[in-house]
Amino acid sequence: MLENISGLYAAFMAKDARFDGRFFIGISSTGIYCRPVCRAKQPKVENCTFYLTAAEAEQAGYRPCLLCRPELAPGTSKTDATANLVYRAARMLEENCGDGQSLDELSGRLGCTDRHLRRVFTAEYNVSPVQYLQTCRLLLAKNLLTDTDLPVLDVAMTAGFGSLRRFNDLFKKQYNLSPTALRKQASKEKKQPSDVTLALGYRPPYRWEEMLSFLAGRAIAGVDIVKNSEYMRTVHIVATENKHVYGWVRVGHRPQKNALIVTVSETLLPVLPQVLARIRHLFDLYCDPGAVYQTLSSMNDIRPGLCALGTRLPGCFNAFEMAVRAVLGQQITVKAASTLAARVIDTYGTPIQTGIEGLTHVFPSPKDILALDGPIENHLGPLGVIAARASTIHELARAVVQGKIDFDLCAQPEEEIKKLMTIRGIGSWTAQYIAMRAMEWPDAFLETDVGVKKALDPYTSKEMLEMAEAWRPWRSYATINLWNSL
Known part of the structure; x- marks a missing residue:
C-alpha cells in the first residue's frame, strides 16, 4: 500500500496518463479498484487506498473497474523497480501465465x-x-x-487455469461476478469467431509512424510487412512439451485510447500470453516516455528537434531472427540486408498459410540452421551471404541452442554482449545492436554507426561517447532519436 495519499490523489484527479500503470486506486465505497486515468465519478479521498500493482489491490479485496479496465494499464519499465530481479520475474510471470511454469523453474531461469x-x-x-x-x-x-467471443472454456485454458471449474470458482471469488455475467455486461462490437483482438495500453505520447517506418525499413519479405498503418507478421512459438505453434498477428494503433490493437490468429491461443509479451517488447509498451525525455532533452541543445518526446525503442518479436538480420546487415545497406534475409526465408523458411498477402513463411530456427548438412557456406553462399557471415550465423545458432546466449530478459545484458563478441564476426556494433533490440538493453550506444556519426557530425567518436555519458541510462533511445532525425 502506498502512503503519499495527497500526491497520489492529486494525480488521480488530474487523470494524467503519465501515471497510468504506476499505481491503482482501491475505492472502499464501491469495492472496485481503478487506474489513475479512470473517468468515473471522482471518489472522496477518504474512500481511496493506493496500491503499487493490480495484484496488491486484488489481494486487498477489490474488483477491477469495468469502465477503465485495469487489465489495459501499461506495465512498469526496467528502471522502475528497485530490484532488476523483481522486474524480470514479473515480466516472466506475465509472459508464461498460460503454461503452468512453476516458481522453482522461474527462479532457476533467474539464477536464484x-x-x-x-x-x-x-x-x-x-x-x-x-x-x-x-x-x-x-x-x-x-x-x-x-x-x-471466445468460449469461456477457451478463455480459461488460454489464461492458464487448469480447469473451467477452477476458473469459474476463482473468478467469482475474486470479482463477485461469474465470467458469463461479465461478458453480458461488457459492451463490445460483435466479432467473427476466428478473431481474437485485444488492446494493449501504453503511456502517451507514442510516435507510431516513426516506429512503423523503422520496422518497414527492416521488414523481411514473407515474414513481416507494414501496410495501411498496421504491422503484420508470421509467428512460430515452441510451446510446452515441444509443441510447435504457427500463426500470424496484426497490430494497429488507437491513439484516442492510448492503446495498440492486437489481432492474433486463432491458432495462437495456446501461446497467447507469450505472443502478447512479444508484442509489448517489440513496440516498447513498458516505456515511460516522460522519464526518457527528461534525461535526453539535452540532446536538443545540440540541434533543435534531435530528441522527440514519445520515441520508442523498437524491440523484436523473434530474437534469433533479428540477430541474424543484424549479422547480414554488417557493412551493407538496410535494404541489401533485407534482400539477403528474404532469400534465406525463401530457401530455408517454413511455409505457412495465413490468408494475408505477403505473409508466407516463418524464419528458420537455430535448430533449423544447425540441421543443414555440410558446411554452412555451401547453403548460404549461393544466396549471396559471404562465407565469414555464414559462419557467424552458424556459430550464433549453436550458441543459442546450447544456451550460451540468453536473449530473454537476461539478468546482465552487458555480460551477454561480451559473450556475443566472442563469436567470430560479431563486433561491438552488432553486439550492442542485438542487446538494444533483443535484450531490451536501454543503455547501448553505437558511436561507430554511420547514421549516428552523420546525425552528430562533426563530433568525433570519442567526443560522442563523452557526450553520451549524460544520456545514461537511455543511450539506446538516444541512438533511435539520432536515426530518426535523419
Whole structure:
C-alpha cells in the first residue's frame, strides 16, 4: 500500500496518463479498484487506498473497474523497480501465465532460489509471486471475456487455469461476478469467431509512424510487412512439451485510447500470453516516455528537434531472427540486408498459410540452421551471404541452442554482449545492436554507426561517447532519436 495519499490523489484527479500503470486506486465505497486515468465519478479521498500493482489491490479485496479496465494499464519499465530481479520475474510471470511454469523453474531461469525470489518480490510489490501470477491470469481472462467471443472454456485454458471449474470458482471469488455475467455486461462490437483482438495500453505520447517506418525499413519479405498503418507478421512459438505453434498477428494503433490493437490468429491461443509479451517488447509498451525525455532533452541543445518526446525503442518479436538480420546487415545497406534475409526465408523458411498477402513463411530456427548438412557456406553462399557471415550465423545458432546466449530478459545484458563478441564476426556494433533490440538493453550506444556519426557530425567518436555519458541510462533511445532525425 502506498502512503503519499495527497500526491497520489492529486494525480488521480488530474487523470494524467503519465501515471497510468504506476499505481491503482482501491475505492472502499464501491469495492472496485481503478487506474489513475479512470473517468468515473471522482471518489472522496477518504474512500481511496493506493496500491503499487493490480495484484496488491486484488489481494486487498477489490474488483477491477469495468469502465477503465485495469487489465489495459501499461506495465512498469526496467528502471522502475528497485530490484532488476523483481522486474524480470514479473515480466516472466506475465509472459508464461498460460503454461503452468512453476516458481522453482522461474527462479532457476533467474539464477536464484525460489525462497529468495519470494522474499524480494513480496518486499517490492507487497504480494507474493503466486498472487501476482493469479492476477495476471485473471486480468488476461477478463480482457478475453470483454473483447472477444471466445468460449469461456477457451478463455480459461488460454489464461492458464487448469480447469473451467477452477476458473469459474476463482473468478467469482475474486470479482463477485461469474465470467458469463461479465461478458453480458461488457459492451463490445460483435466479432467473427476466428478473431481474437485485444488492446494493449501504453503511456502517451507514442510516435507510431516513426516506429512503423523503422520496422518497414527492416521488414523481411514473407515474414513481416507494414501496410495501411498496421504491422503484420508470421509467428512460430515452441510451446510446452515441444509443441510447435504457427500463426500470424496484426497490430494497429488507437491513439484516442492510448492503446495498440492486437489481432492474433486463432491458432495462437495456446501461446497467447507469450505472443502478447512479444508484442509489448517489440513496440516498447513498458516505456515511460516522460522519464526518457527528461534525461535526453539535452540532446536538443545540440540541434533543435534531435530528441522527440514519445520515441520508442523498437524491440523484436523473434530474437534469433533479428540477430541474424543484424549479422547480414554488417557493412551493407538496410535494404541489401533485407534482400539477403528474404532469400534465406525463401530457401530455408517454413511455409505457412495465413490468408494475408505477403505473409508466407516463418524464419528458420537455430535448430533449423544447425540441421543443414555440410558446411554452412555451401547453403548460404549461393544466396549471396559471404562465407565469414555464414559462419557467424552458424556459430550464433549453436550458441543459442546450447544456451550460451540468453536473449530473454537476461539478468546482465552487458555480460551477454561480451559473450556475443566472442563469436567470430560479431563486433561491438552488432553486439550492442542485438542487446538494444533483443535484450531490451536501454543503455547501448553505437558511436561507430554511420547514421549516428552523420546525425552528430562533426563530433568525433570519442567526443560522442563523452557526450553520451549524460544520456545514461537511455543511450539506446538516444541512438533511435539520432536515426530518426535523419
